[in-house]
Amino acid sequence: MLKTTSFVAAVSVLASAALGPSVAHADVKIGFIATLSSPAGYIGEDERDAFKLAVDEEGGKLGGVPIELVVEDDALKPANAKQAADRMIQSGISLFTGINFSNVLAAVVPSVIEGGGIYVSLNPGPSTFAGEKCNRNYFVASYQNDAFHEAAGLGANQLGYKKMVLLAPNYQAGRDAIEGFKRTFKGEVLTEIYTKLDQTDFSVELARVRSLSPDAIFQFHPGGAGINFAKQYFNAGLNKTVPMLIPSFSMDARMVAALGNAADGVYASAIWSTEIDLPQSRAFVASFKKAYARTPTIYAQQAYDTAKLIGGGLHAVGGDLTRRDEFRTALRAAKFQSIRGKFAFDVNQHPIQDYYLTKFELNKSGEIVQSIVSKVAADKHDAYVAQCKMD
């Protein structure tokens, strides 16, 4: 046994010597905590697969540095994620990403950054960490949560809606959605309807919408509730008279597949769509489809970009994460080609980026795609950056 181990060690030393500059270091470990079980498991699956795709395309490397991805499932439970993070920190991992939900993120980020580790968020950007509590060890490569809803408000202005009804579930993210929308929407809000968090049937709310006959509605219902809402909206025939506007994570590629034609004609604010006219995006969509035989969701795009961003940082320090300051500076410079187009970090290390108004519609081959209608905001900052005093 001992013989074998030392033999393997000898071979790997020889092998890494042959590889050149990375000789001093073992593979860089990245802690990837994702929601892989629970109904939202498909989201974590897409994020993990897209991240892996970026690593695989480089032959197991990011930015020329060999990577070992340590994946753990949080089952959408903050406590699970915290335990997983603590275990990983103890095993010496100092670079983390993967979490998809704001409440899970809130449980993990403090322990990672207090220990000097770095967290790069590939999806949630809660307001809590965007303003006063911004931290130099915490990066958000996706968006600040409110910005999506603010972009939807801008989209509503562009579409010329004057009177709208807003609907969201009665919890923090739902209230944030409505606040964010109202921040930029210039017309009149006829009423705000708060639904129950576990509500599955929306007939009552739809009847109210019909009786108020607004120009359009803005609604935010994530996951299954979003499918329910859109299906019932379509069934009630409301889509013919009252257009629906949503933030695009309320209707990802999986949800569109479950909705069929009920998705046709829905407007959404977005930072990216499979239809965006950029060569790097087309290449990503093609290679994701080839590798996994399904259409990538927005979550996949964000995870892929996050991997590339991390790759840029690792390249700058040659995979040596102990050069923490240089690594952070390199991340902040964001030297990577984002598949969503332009990307830069703001003072609070959240993105400055473009937002689009998109529309789900049938294309020539009879599939529902999310086509770009217009750009509603260019180089948009988030609402909290002024409160951030980065040390």
Add this chain to the structure above:
Amino acid sequence: MILFLEQLLNGLQYGAMLFMLASGLTLIFGIMGVINLTHGSLYMVGAYCGAFAVAHTGSFLAGIGAGVLGAAVYGIMIELAVIRSLYRRDHLYQVLATFGLILFTNEAVSLLFGRRPPLMNIPTMLVGSVPVAPGLDYPVIRLAFIAAGMMVAIGLWLLVNRTRLGMLIRAGADDREMVDALGVDIRRIYTIVFGLGAALCGLAGIMAAPLLAIEIGMGEKILITTFVVIVVGGVGSVRGALAGALLVGMADSLGRAYLPQVMQMLLPPSTAETLSAGLISASIYLLMAVVLLIKPLGLIPVRHA
């Protein structure tokens, strides 16, 4: 007025859906004395089996058949494998075992059908709306839901009160040992009751599938409301389940429809909004508390000799 009528219909439709779930649960709880948390999972199994059949045959009737049959078969399987050995145990054991079955079922379904929610369109015969009153068009599928609920109510009433099996079920609920001693295989009757409850769940699942997301864990969302229904109605009583389902359905729907407006008339807007949102979420539990204060055994408790 038209809006009020529409909201009443919405309440009725929600009540019909709750009744299909609650009638089975109340029979199992009342007659077999088993707290069955897996009940919601059977609803999910029905929806998945139905959607699978519809996707492969294109016929909604085949979907109904597959949903009902799939849920019933799965129900009977878990009765034979797990529930059967728990009849004489404490409720805590049953809660633990059936909670475990929820986790098991969720994972089993995601292994079999995948995690992506399947697509299920509204069947062509139930597409669109029909006028039910001047100026009020109501979706056909929701009317079909109400009709299905009524048929289940009548069917169950006939089954329990007019058939030999119903008589045995009632007798078994009152005195298990005596029925056993008279040479009736009570275990077989329990299996049938469990299968029947499961079949009704499957029916609710496949009826709801065109309107709802068919997803892992869809049953847990409805399970607690179903328990509220049977507690309000009186545990073990099918008539109680009907009354409870209608009451809870109406309270929930009308509360969601009118509480915000009423609150806005009485209070300043900012408090009204927060308070009404909270009250809406709590409305059915408030209803349950009030009912239990007045009638501790529920609206229509089972009469025991």
